[in-house]
Amino acid sequence: MSKISKTYIIGAGISGLTAACYAKHKKQEIEIFEATGQAGGRCRSYYDKALNFEIDNGNHLILSANINFINFCKLIKSEKTLIYYDSKFNFYDLKTDNRWSIKIPKSRFPWWIFQKENRIPNTTILNYFSILNFLFCSKNNYVNDLILGSGRLYKFFWEPLTLGILNTNCKEASAYLLYNVLKKSFLKGGNYCGIIQPNHNWNETLINPALNFLKKKRIEINYNNILKKIETENDLIKKLIFNKKEISINKNDRVIMSLSLNGFNKIFPKYSLPNEFNTIVNIHFKVPEKISLNKKEPILGLINSKTHWIFIKKNYISITISDANELEGLSSEDLATLVWNEIKRALDLKKIQIPKYKVLREKKATYKQSPGNINLIKNINKLPKNLFLAGDWTVSNFPSTIESSILSGKNSINK
Numbered sequence: 001m002s003k004i005s006k007t008y009i010i011g012a013g014i015s016g017l018t019a020a021c022y023a024k025h026k027k028q029e030i031e032i033f034e035a036t037g038q039a040g041g042r043c044r045s046y047y048d049k050a051l052n053f054e055i056d057n058g059n060h061l062i063l064s065a066n067i068n069f070i071n072f073c074k075l076i077k078s079e080k081t082l083i084y085y086d087s088k089f090n091f092y093d094l095k096t097d098n099r100w101s102i103k104i105p106k107s108r109f110p111w112w113i114f115q116k117e118n119r120i121p122n123t124t125i126l127n128y129f130s131i132l133n134f135l136f137c138s139k140n141n142y143v144n145d146l147i148l149g150s151g152r153l154y155k156f157f158w159e160p161l162t163l164g165i166l167n168t169n170c171k172e173a174s175a176y177l178l179y180n181v182l183k184k185s186f187l188k189g190g191n192y193c194g195i196i197q198p199n200h201n202w203n204e205t206l207i208n209p210a211l212n213f214l215k216k217k218r219i220e221i222n223y224n225n226i227l228k229k230i231e232t233e234n235d236l237i238k239k240l241i242f243n244k245k246e247i248s249i250n251k252n253d254r255v256i257m258s259l260s261l262n263g264f265n266k267i268f269p270k271y272s273l274p275n276e277f278n279t280i281v282n283i284h285f286k287v288p289e290k291i292s293l294n295k296k297e298p299i300l301g302l303i304n305s306k307t308h309w310i311f312i313k314k315n316y317i318s319i320t321i322s323d324a325n326e327l328e329g330l331s332s333e334d335l336a337t338l339v340w341n342e343i344k345r346a347l348d349l350k351k352i353q354i355p356k357y358k359v360l361r362e363k364k365a366t367y368k369q370s371p372g373n374i375n376l377i378k379n380i381n382k383l384p385k386n387l388f389l390a391g392d393w394t395v396s397n398f399p400s401t402i403e404s405s406i407l408s409g410k411n412s413i414n415k
Helices: 014-025 066-077 127-134 144-147 154-168 175-184 204-218 261-267 332-346 372-379 401-415
Strands: 007-010 031-033 046-049 053-056 082-083 087-092 099-103 197-200 227-233 236-242 247-248 256-258 277-286 299-303 309-312 314-322 357-367 387-389
Touching: 007 014, 014 031, 014 066, 014 087, 014 204, 014 401, 053 277, 053 314, 082 314, 087 154, 127 144, 127 154, 144 154, 144 175, 154 175, 154 372, 175 372, 197 204, 197 236, 227 261, 247 387, 261 357, 277 332, 299 332, 314 332, 314 372, 332 357, 332 387
Parallel strands: 007 031, 007 256, 087 299, 256 387
Antiparallel strands: 046 053, 082 197, 087 099, 227 236, 236 247, 277 314, 277 357, 299 309, 309 314
């Protein structure tokens, strides 16, 4: 393409905001459209009346390997809102009451597996050799193909890791995607496995700083503008038709679609795209003031439980359950009660009755990240020449995460 005259960005989620900020950083002319009344998509914070404070609409585990996330925070000057923790992952087994930690050393060689006190309880050195299978994995392998789907390491390491990263169970999850994450993090040592969390919430760390960055560049978002259809001519987008207005696209203009998978499919129904999705459940519990929580260890993984991860926030406890489609028929009250009973044991809050809570079910949080579905994403081609895609689901080599969202937004500007 010739030099870009103007870039039209459709969608103000993380990938859209990233594209906008990097475009303005390069002094490009842009205009942004968002279908809803707020920016941030699935990574934002809002005031909840029942709890009487701001909550995140989802929990996200960021690692120090997520360099695109870190660089974006530097661009929008929000790096001071981040808290950095050690490369230490804490777990609790509800079945046995055992607690343990996995501390990833800075060395690239995993010396910790040779130290009994640092290994997962009742595992041997030989159990950890299963990771070598990933060196030879193909794009068609499931995680289960490589770890054999049994044993203590499966239950206590591979299963929580796979669910946490891919939001897909080991039997259906892509080994190729998981290995790509391992290569960037755990297999490079502790310097790449440090835990990063926002000091307050995701609005403070990502959304508000990005909006402020754009505001200083005199960019305002066109909210409540739903893209209904596009018109093309000679393999180029010529018109964007929204519910409120129509935009003519000139020859040297560029369009970046930062839409959800379903949103993209509505505009381009001709593509065969993944139609299997996995739910993520987040529950936020308001913490009574008398409770003192250990904020030095912000995340706790649970084994033999419905709850997968506990996040310790400033004034509330938040949990995440990945690949949670099976919980659809369970009422919010029953689910919150079940989860609170697990939290009480894990955090030694046995005398505390269930506090006020908020149950959030993201029914299409990610597509099922299986080898077959990844191939469908890779087969998206023959798009209009002036159209570029952004969004966590568009990065076919990595899972659908904040890191992928930011990477896709940045890449859409660089193409």
